[in-house]
């Protein structure tokens with residue numbers, strides 16, 4: 001499908017209409033940067049997380065999982081550099097007070113800038129093209145100067161003073177700090193040896209200046225991050241390997257090669273050896289989906305310095321002591337969700353009827369199979385269909401639907417990406433042809449083809 005603003009509108013509308021994504025706090029008029037996943041959305045998000053976990057933990061002999069606390073000792077965020085430097089360039093429109101990210105406005109004007117530039121650098125760039133940049137809200141060109149706005153979200157968790165804001169804790173701005181601070185714990189409590197990785201999925205929070213593009217940029221979002229701890233000499237070799245693996249991961253999910261590409265960071269932070277993003281072809285263009293970074297020993301050095309606890313690794317084979325280097329892969333659940341919706345959204349015509357269909361791969365589909373009694377008002381059909389539903393539900397996420405005619409039920413399931421629908425009809429009961437007793441019709445989402453399958457073979461057929 002062609003990618004455009006209309007594609008985005010169609011996806012947003014389908015997500016709301018079919019219970020994938022709702023605006024956060026909708027009955028109160030919404031809450032900027034916040035979204036809720038509905039009944040099918042939570043299934044899809046869970047399947048996205050399960051696919052990542054399977055690829056990154058279950059299939060990797062040297063990677064283990066972790067679930068660390070969202071709120072940590074505040075020093076973690078001083079050590080990581082977030083308290084001092086986790087900021088985006090903010091510019092305010094003097095006419096309507098709308099705050100925007102200066103680097104994004106510059107990017108739209110096709111002038112290179114990024115969030116890592118100093119205040120002076122970005123102000124100089126902004127000043128040089130001021131007259132070309134308009135406020136996205138009111139269209140005026142009356143901006144103040146660019147300032148740096150810290151994205152860390154403060155909390156009074158564990159602080160009972162009235163003036164807690166001078167001494168706050170923080171909601172984590174990324175999940176990987178929980179991994180670094182548990183590096184020693186994992187090393188000491190499990191069988192792992194360098195090189196090994198720790199993977200984690202969890203919520204992160206950022207006071208994004210201008211959350212935009214639906215669930216692409218939220219203030220509360222979820223990350224899937226993996227940190228591989230390696231010997232310094234192996235860092236770049238391991239980095240290349242993970243670059244390859246992560247790109248292959250998206251191709252294996254079923255993304256078309258032309259919709260994913262590499263983007264190299266123009267402006268590397270001082271400690272990084274290499275930083276590439278995997279960009280996806282969202283309806284609003286190619287944007288970052290995942291970062292793959294070679295981070296040197298910066299993170300462990302910082303936590304060693306701030307905590308006073310040694311993070312060194314003693315190699316049991318060479319007796320060499322060193323601080324491991326880190327290769328990181330970091331991707332958002334929400335951005336993957338939007339990429340998956342975009343990649344598999346389709347419109348076609350089946351049996352002369354137009355339809356919307358989500359062509360999800362089976363492992364991502366929120367519902368794997370829908371079970372229908374042919375007629376709602378025939379108790380013998382309904383009873384048999386409920387029996388089949390109970391059988392399938394033991395093995396996969398199934399849905400029972402007896403609402404409306406079968407054609408309408410097919411359309412509903414196509415719209416949520418259900419690969420198969422099973423209909424229980426009079427043949428299932430053996431009323432017309434005893435040879436067909438205890439067989440059902442299985443309809444394929446993509447082709448509309450119908451196959452007669454014995455109930456006893458249904459699970460194997462559908463898996």
Ligand code: ATP
Pocket residue numbers: 174206208215216217218219221222223288289290291330331332333334335
């Ligand atoms: P961007 O440049 O788009 O702000 P980033 O470079 O700050 O992203 P990272 O800090 O590298 O992002 O975070 C790793 C991943 O977490 C990103 O690739 C993205 O998938 C996800 N992510 C980051 N910020 C957000 C957000 N505000 N909303 C949703 N997902 C996010």
